[in-house]
Amino acid sequence: MTETKSDILGVLNKYKIFIGIGVAVAISIAAVTVTLVKAKSRKDETAWQSMWRINSDLAMAAQAGKTEKDKNEALNNAIESFEYIEEALASSGTMPWILFQKGNVYYELKNYDEAIRTYNDFLQRYSGHPIAFLAKQSLGYAYEEKGLLEEAGNQFNDKLLSNKVFLLAQQGWDAGRCYDKLGQKENAILNYNKAVEIEPDSIWASLSRYRLSVIK
Secondary structure, three states: OOOOHHHHHHHHHHHOOOOOHHHHHHHHHHHHHHOOOOOOOHHHHHHHHHHHHHHHHHHHHHHOOOOHHHHHHHHHHHHHHHHHHHHHOOOOOOHHHHHHHHHHHHHHOOOHHHHHHHHHHHHHHOOOOOOHHHHHHHHHHHHHHHOOHHHHHHHHOOHHHHOOHHHHHHHHHHHHHHHHHHOOHHHHHHHHHHHHHHOOOOHHHHHHHHHHHHHO
């Protein structure tokens, strides 16, 4: 099937995906996961409960139709809360989640420098953590928003993402998009084709096919 430009724009409008999807999914996963963790100590339990409450407050703020100012206030409050948890309650079990979610909130605030710093801190300290691939993907989006497209492409092509089969098509689209913006036509085509070949019926393949029809 050949997608037209209007088809692609319709899909994008429906699913709201492009920059930031990884962060949105990551926050959701974090919010669910903390409710399933069995705390090893009272201190850990308090930390997990606090993180769950922050995520709940952010979700409510996002759904309440508040002004941009109100949303930013909620996000800044979340940063302060995470920093308190980091200083007073953090342990080896909770610290990765604190850093990851702080990075997500900085991203939502469009403070990409702090988001990049926080995601990199996570990856330097917890490269083997089960959610390291989400931090890597989110780091790529933050670099892209900063206009650091070469760095973004490198993040999206990292082996941490390549090892996740369910992310391969999205990885192809994300990396291809960055190389496309850089004018690196061959790299862009290579990655767009990867998305199409791996998961031809996916949204990532649809978006990639459209870009391929434009740049070839």
